[in-house]
Amino acid sequence: MDLTLPPGGILIGIGTDLIEVDRVRGVLERQGERFLNRVFTDEERAYCGSMKYPHKHYAARFAAKEAVSKCFGTGIGVELGWRSVSIYHGPRHQPLVRLDEQGQALLRHVGATHVHVSLSHTDTMAMAVAVLVDNRPRSLG
Template sequence: MITGIGLDMIELDRIRRLDERSPKFRTRVLTPAELVDYNGLAGRRRTEFLAGRFAAKEAFAKAMGTGIGVHCSFQSIQVLRGENGRPRIYFNEQERGFVSITHTKGFAAAQVVLET
C-alpha cells in the first residue's frame, strides 16, 4: 500500500551558486557516503548530483509528511546507487520506498513513493 508520494524540482544554477559560495552547503545536504560519490565527479556532473540528491531528500520529506526539519533531516536521508546504478533511498539507514531522479539542462527533479 502506498503511504506517501513526494515530488521536488530544483534549478541547477541555484544549487551551483550555493555550492560555489560555501562547501558547508554540500556537507549539510550530503551524507559522508554521498560525498564520496560527489568527490568522484567533476564540473556540471557534480552540480547535477548535488541537485538530484537535494531534490530526492526534499521529495522524501514531503512523502513522509514532515518536511525537512527535526524529524527528517538531510543527514537522516541517504540516496545511494544500487545495482545497475538505480538510486536507492534510505531513512535512518533503512531502505524506504522508491526514488527516481532526473536532470534537464536547467533543472533536477525527483519523485519518491513510500509504501508499507
C-alpha cells in the same frame, strides 16, 4: 478467488521536488564545505564529487531529500534531517534510499516498509519523485 494484494504493496505517501541546478551550484560556490557537510552524507559526497559536473548530481540528491520529506509529510526539519536521507546506487545503478535511525523510526511510524525514488536532471533542472510503500504480505479477505 485470490484476495491477496499484488506485488508492490500499498502506497503510503508520495512526494516530488524540482530544483534549478544553478541554484545548487550557487550555494556550492558561496558555502562550499559548510553546505556539503550540512546537507549530504559522505556516501553522497563521494559519488557526486567523482562526477564531471558534481553540481547536477548534488541538485538531484537535494531534490530527492525534499521529495522523501514530502512523502512523510514532515518536510526537512526536526522529524527528518537533511542527512537522514542518503541516495546511493544499487546493482543496476538504480537510485536507492538509505535512511538513518531517525528516518527508519519515521518510516515505521507512518506504517511504510520502503522508500522508492526516481531522479532526473538536465543541465538546468533536477527533479525527484519518491514514494513510501508498505509491502508486507496481507490478504484482503
